[in-house]
Amino acid sequence: MLLTLIGRREILKTLKDMGERKAIELILERLEKMPQMPVPFGDDVSAFVIGKDKLAILKTDMLVGETDIPKGMSLWQAARKAVVMNVSDFAAKGTKPVSALVALGLPSNTTQKELEEIAEGLNAGAREYGVYILGGDTNEASDIVISLSVFGLAEKRFLMLRSGAKPGDLVAVTGFFGKTSAGLKMLLEGLEAPKGVCDSLIEAVCMPKARLNEGLALGKTGAVTSAIDSSDGLAWSLHEISKASGVGFCLDTIPVATEAVKFAEVNGLDPFDLAFHGGEEYELVLTLNPKSWSKAEKAVREAGGALIRIGRVTAEKQIVVKIGNRKRAIKPKGWEHFRRR
Amino acid sequence: MLLTLIGRREILKTLKDMGERKAIELILERLEKMPQMPVPFGDDVSAFVIGKDKLAILKTDMLVGETDIPKGMSLWQAARKAVVMNVSDFAAKGTKPVSALVALGLPSNTTQKELEEIAEGLNAGAREYGVYILGGDTNEASDIVISLSVFGLAEKRFLMLRSGAKPGDLVAVTGFFGKTSAGLKMLLEGLEAPKGVCDSLIEAVCMPKARLNEGLALGKTGAVTSAIDSSDGLAWSLHEISKASGVGFCLDTIPVATEAVKFAEVNGLDPFDLAFHGGEEYELVLTLNPKSWSKAEKAVREAGGALIRIGRVTAEKQIVVKIGNRKRAIKPKGWEHFRRR
Numbered sequence: 001m002l003l004t005l006i007g008r009r010e011i012l013k014t015l016k017d018m019g020e021r022k023a024i025e026l027i028l029e030r031l032e033k034m035p036q037m038p039v040p041f042g043d044d045v046s047a048f049v050i051g052k053d054k055l056a057i058l059k060t061d062m063l064v065g066e067t068d069i070p071k072g073m074s075l076w077q078a079a080r081k082a083v084v085m086n087v088s089d090f091a092a093k094g095t096k097p098v099s100a101l102v103a104l105g106l107p108s109n110t111t112q113k114e115l116e117e118i119a120e121g122l123n124a125g126a127r128e129y130g131v132y133i134l135g136g137d138t139n140e141a142s143d144i145v146i147s148l149s150v151f152g153l154a155e156k157r158f159l160m161l162r163s164g165a166k167p168g169d170l171v172a173v174t175g176f177f178g179k180t181s182a183g184l185k186m187l188l189e190g191l192e193a194p195k196g197v198c199d200s201l202i203e204a205v206c207m208p209k210a211r212l213n214e215g216l217a218l219g220k221t222g223a224v225t226s227a228i229d230s231s232d233g234l235a236w237s238l239h240e241i242s243k244a245s246g247v248g249f250c251l252d253t254i255p256v257a258t259e260a261v262k263f264a265e266v267n268g269l270d271p272f273d274l275a276f277h278g279g280e281e282y283e284l285v286l287t288l289n290p291k292s293w294s295k296a297e298k299a300v301r302e303a304g305g306a307l308i309r310i311g312r313v314t315a316e317k318q319i320v321v322k323i324g325n326r327k328r329a330i331k332p333k334g335w336e337h338f339r340r341r
Numbered sequence: 342m343l344l345t346l347i348g349r350r351e352i353l354k355t356l357k358d359m360g361e362r363k364a365i366e367l368i369l370e371r372l373e374k375m376p377q378m379p380v381p382f383g384d385d386v387s388a389f390v391i392g393k394d395k396l397a398i399l400k401t402d403m404l405v406g407e408t409d410i411p412k413g414m415s416l417w418q419a420a421r422k423a424v425v426m427n428v429s430d431f432a433a434k435g436t437k438p439v440s441a442l443v444a445l446g447l448p449s450n451t452t453q454k455e456l457e458e459i460a461e462g463l464n465a466g467a468r469e470y471g472v473y474i475l476g477g478d479t480n481e482a483s484d485i486v487i488s489l490s491v492f493g494l495a496e497k498r499f500l501m502l503r504s505g506a507k508p509g510d511l512v513a514v515t516g517f518f519g520k521t522s523a524g525l526k527m528l529l530e531g532l533e534a535p536k537g538v539c540d541s542l543i544e545a546v547c548m549p550k551a552r553l554n555e556g557l558a559l560g561k562t563g564a565v566t567s568a569i570d571s572s573d574g575l576a577w578s579l580h581e582i583s584k585a586s587g588v589g590f591c592l593d594t595i596p597v598a599t600e601a602v603k604f605a606e607v608n609g610l611d612p613f614d615l616a617f618h619g620g621e622e623y624e625l626v627l628t629l630n631p632k633s634w635s636k637a638e639k640a641v642r643e644a645g646g647a648l649i650r651i652g653r654v655t656a657e658k659q660i661v662v663k664i665g666n667r668k669r670a671i672k673p674k675g676w677e678h679f680r681r682r
Contacts, residue, residue: 016449030460034473046475048440062444064482099389103403103488108357108679119371132375134387140678141405143483147444149490337481338449
């Protein structure tokens, strides 16, 4: 009995040992929950009720120099990306972001030119998605920290949550995966890419796009049963929807970008890994009512994007790719802070 | 002509040279302004219109380990304070904060106990003022960063801005100043305090209170013509109202705490400096229509606080203390990041 107790009690010493997700769990356990939270802890955005069917939508996401700004990304690009990654969460919920605040941590030797680059990147990222920056806070820090908070309004019935996927629903994504993983391997590990795809891979890292038009169009169709963005990797996103909705997935298509396939070939990598286990990619991962597929597909097309069907939701809670007779499980691996990779 | 141009062009190299306020100016110049901003850039909170006379109120404020957590302040206290300093800005606008998001930057060697302390401090700070934390983001960083974003709703006509002070208005504060400056000198410079005031000075630093009840009560009276909190020091707050309202102040009272006077005596310091040129103090600094003074005074008393009259608003744009025949100017000195003090 005693042994069992000891065995079950996890000995967690530091964040490095426990990883980001356990850390988040420990934090959430200690927060008193607002009664009637319209969006549960851990979804892409947070919300509170401000009127009949009306919600205030809130999101904060921080970018830290050492961990999140790879060599080769300019400060302008980093600042723009800090906005894009927050907007992407709004896109995944089908909600329009309206305004943002920026809290900056900056080393005291930051130059005027660097500061101006950051400010211009922030404004560019915001205006690209119709957002206005309304204010913020400037602080001294040993490393660059760009902490964005983005706000919007939503009608509850249009909000796309992570929960809600049902067996039989279609699984779809808004783009092909793997370019960011490949680009990061170029910037961080010095891997080389074949001519012709090089620029596209670096651009995927340095100039990510949020699928806001697609998300807003999908929100209005009522076709989406669950949604998430792929910022922690496609595999992780599927596992999050699986957990929140209590379902599994059987994919018949690996949505891997041709550029990533070429990069994988040259470097002896598995394109499956590049597509599923990346991160910092901002596609939407969705499940849809099959009856509304063509309506959803048309809405996304008219918004300038593409809806790519990759499989089905299953009652069985496993996540697999099954192409012909080959079946492969998709593990819950993805980007996680604190853990050394 | 050429000489004049060169003379006027400031050569600003780094944040250390230019200071926080110049940095903020450079950032704001680069942000496209939202049309019809109900609260101008640089006020204590930001806002956007969400309906007839209805505003969403937003605030972000970041706390950074090295700069903002003095030795002697626990992580629980630091996390609680990160909430309090944001709530204080809502108090200064007469607006109720409702919910908050937290973006954390944490070193990977943060222990589980430290993480739990931070989470509990955040929750305690929020619940103390009726706020719920709805979500957040966790990141790896070289130093502890606690970036809070707080949200609320307001009716435009009740919002107390920095602009609006008129000559003849009364100037008032919600408490006595200088304890935080004294406490920080104890923690950072090792100065000693006479027995009997020691605990109170340290508590002022480690357990600051936001004057939310007072601010909400004042907002409802309609008596306040301008308001700000004193987080950058009383002198700085007066200069900010002076700038935003286009007025000056003639004070006849120095609102210095008796504990700060005792500390100043023992250490050969000027209590005037402790009271005016501190920071990290969260009193409200207000101007009021003299006709509504007794209504405002009563409202604050009923909210459990005190309204202390310290002078008058003047048309002349200088800020002075005049007691008997002695007149002393109050310089715009206060807490500023990046500048070495």
